[in-house]
Amino acid sequence: MGNNPSMLTQYDIEEVQEHCNNLCGVSLSFFCDYAAKFCLDVNQQEIVSLYQRFCQLDRNAKGFISADEFMSVPEFAMNPLAQRLLKMVDGLNFKDFVAFLSTFGPRASIEQKIGLIFKVYDSDGNGKVTFNDILEVLRDLTGSFMSDDQREDVLTQLLQEAGYTMDSCLLLDDFIHIFANSDMKMEVEVPVD
Structure with a gap:
């Protein structure tokens, strides 16, 4: 091409x-x-x-x-x-x-779409997302608007609500389980001339 x-x-x-x-x-x-x-x-x-x-x-x-x-x-x-x-x-x-x-x-x-999100969190490509992996993404997203303690508290609560702990290693299937029922919108329209 x-x-x-x-x-x-x-x-x-x-x-x-x-x-x-x-x-x-x-x-x-x-x-x-x-x-x-x-x-x-x-x-x-x-x-x-x-x-x-x-x-x-x-x-x-x-x-x-x-x-x-x-x-x-x-x-x-x-x-x-x-x-x-x-x-x-x-x-x-x-x-x-x-x-x-x-x-x-x-x-x-x-x-x-969830596979792409998983890949963003799994920055080392080992097929697992840890508490610290998610914390790093939250740090990137929130910057100085949240302290590390606030991020950890929020993440701990979210994981508990989803049935996981700080020690859990999430796999792609776990991400699908967590996100599949959400109203996730991740769309970009391709402009056609």
């Missing part, structure tokens, strides 16, 4: 759709168990729009987007979790870029 939006062919579009349908075979392993069929429904115009945006971000036409290029997006750079997200998005090629963004689409399953 070239980095010129006009070079995106019908074959390329179909290849991106197929790639998203086979997410388990790519480096985005956190989608593996709960891959949604989002990209089956992505229309060609959405893929072309995403490709144009990808090319704008890929300033050096390398075929992937670096961490610095992601940080050039003000909404991304201002996100308090930007550094955690960078670990997931640094070096994405176009196909993986679409697969990653599909998590924020309205057709993505709740399990796919």
